[in-house]
Amino acid sequence: MNYKNPDENGYYGEFGGAFIPEMLYPNVEELQKSYLEIIESEDFQAEYQDLLKNYVGRATPLYFAKNLSQKYQTQIYLKREDLNHTGAHKINNALGQVLLAKRLGKTRIIAETGAGQHGVATATACALLGLKCIVYMGEIDIQRQAPNVARMKMLGAEVVPATSGSKTLKDAVNEALRDWINNPQTTHYVIGSVVGPHPFPDLVARFQSIISKEIKEQLKKKIGRENPDYVIACVGGGSNAAGTFYHFVEEKEVKIIAAEAGGLGVSSGKSAATTFLGTLGVLHGSKSLVMQTEDGQVIEPHSISAGLDYPGIGPFHAHLFKEKRAEFFSINDDEALKCAFELTRLEGIIPALESSHALAVLDKKKFNANDVVVICLSGRGDKDMETYLKNL
Numbered sequence: 001m002n003y004k005n006p007d008e009n010g011y012y013g014e015f016g017g018a019f020i021p022e023m024l025y026p027n028v029e030e031l032q033k034s035y036l037e038i039i040e041s042e043d044f045q046a047e048y049q050d051l052l053k054n055y056v057g058r059a060t061p062l063y064f065a066k067n068l069s070q071k072y073q074t075q076i077y078l079k080r081e082d083l084n085h086t087g088a089h090k091i092n093n094a095l096g097q098v099l100l101a102k103r104l105g106k107t108r109i110i111a112e113t114g115a116g117q118h119g120v121a122t123a124t125a126c127a128l129l130g131l132k133c134i135v136y137m138g139e140i141d142i143q144r145q146a147p148n149v150a151r152m153k154m155l156g157a158e159v160v161p162a163t164s165g166s167k168t169l170k171d172a173v174n175e176a177l178r179d180w181i182n183n184p185q186t187t188h189y190v191i192g193s194v195v196g197p198h199p200f201p202d203l204v205a206r207f208q209s210i211i212s213k214e215i216k217e218q219l220k221k222k223i224g225r226e227n228p229d230y231v232i233a234c235v236g237g238g239s240n241a242a243g244t245f246y247h248f249v250e251e252k253e254v255k256i257i258a259a260e261a262g263g264l265g266v267s268s269g270k271s272a273a274t275t276f277l278g279t280l281g282v283l284h285g286s287k288s289l290v291m292q293t294e295d296g297q298v299i300e301p302h303s304i305s306a307g308l309d310y311p312g313i314g315p316f317h318a319h320l321f322k323e324k325r326a327e328f329f330s331i332n333d334d335e336a337l338k339c340a341f342e343l344t345r346l347e348g349i350i351p352a353l354e355s356s357h358a359l360a361v362l363d364k365k366k367f368n369a370n371d372v373v374v375i376c377l378s379g380r381g382d383k384d385m386e387t388y389l390k391n392l
């Protein structure tokens with residue numbers, strides 16, 4: 001069983017593919033035909049790896065969390081994606097895609113964003129590499145995420161409000177797709193997670209796979225073996241998790257755990273736990289698990305963390321779930337909050353609310369004293385200070 005790579009049509013088992021309007025065929029086919037050759041070329045890799053090292057600040061540390069390990073009586077290592085430039089893993093993908101767009105001769109970048117993190121990462125890459133950047137964002141999210149809107153504007157991006165539907169992330173995606181249809185020659189659409197039509201899930205997973213590549217090298221140096229007993233990451237669309245799992249999915253002895261946002265509880269009607277609540281459907285161009293009504297209307301998700309507030313999950317993860325290669329936990333808002341405060345007090349690290357969902361797995365599962373447990377700390381908590389202060 002191949003978990004890592006999709007087949008030539010972009011399928012991971014029964015999930016994936018490219019379900020798009022005919023008007024988008026030229027753009028998507030261009031990408032499908034060229035992405036592997038470009039991103040695997042020596043020339044591309046030289047430029048990309050140089051930026052990851054000298055601009056993003058990679059390799060990020062793999063930190064042995066001594067106090068947290070003592071508390072949970074196991075060996076916990078944190079992969080510090082929070083130390084990346086712009087504060088999360090999203091820059092790994094944004095930089096890679098903007099570099100790819102340049103090689104495709106594009107001059108204009110569009111992106112969607114919910115909380116604004118992906119918008120900031122994309123605007124950053126565009127400022128650095130000199131491309132025009134337009135970010136679609138739900139009108140309600142623009143109000144809720146003022147600091148990130150300000151960052152994007154300062155970076156030179158144009159932030160366009162999506163005013164249809166619920167005026168949130170899925171409406172921003174629809175606006176971005178409409179823009180792409182209208183500007184196929186000049187424009188590349190930088191999707192922010194392992195979602196969307198083939199080849200986006202594979203493209204984004206490959207750019208994020210640097211996370212597990214580094215974990216292997218770092219563990220080898222620290223403990224003399226490349227493989228931990230467990231890897232754990234939170235899943236919104238699933239890009240930090242795909243990066244954390246990528247080089248371990250074919251290694252049978254490594255157990256894989258994904259943490260989804262349970263919101264107020266899986267059966268509360270206010271949740272974003274897609275593997276628990278979702279059914280087979282098509283969302284944003286690919287077939288996967290989707291939170292939807294019986295007649296296929298997307299159900300509004302809820303999570304305390306904006307980055308996990310998504311009604312779907314990437315096809316890579318839907319496949320891991322279906323095949324039971326990964327174990328999924330649903331973490332509620334209050335459980336994530338508790339773990340954010342715990343990490344802060346024990347280790348002096350303020351994590352993003354998203355990442356705190358991954359930490360909360362420590363309360364759900366019993367690990368042995370000598371288990372090596374690697375948790376992806378996908379981002380830093382600066383953006384969540386308002387929520388944290390309210391709950392102090």
Ligand SMILES: *Cc1c(COP(=O)(O)O)cnc(C)c1O
Nearest residue numbers: 193236237238239240307354379
């Ligand atoms: C956006 C975000 C996530 C969720 O996105 P994935 O694609 O599932 O990784 C998780 N953590 C942080 C810090 C984020 O900004």
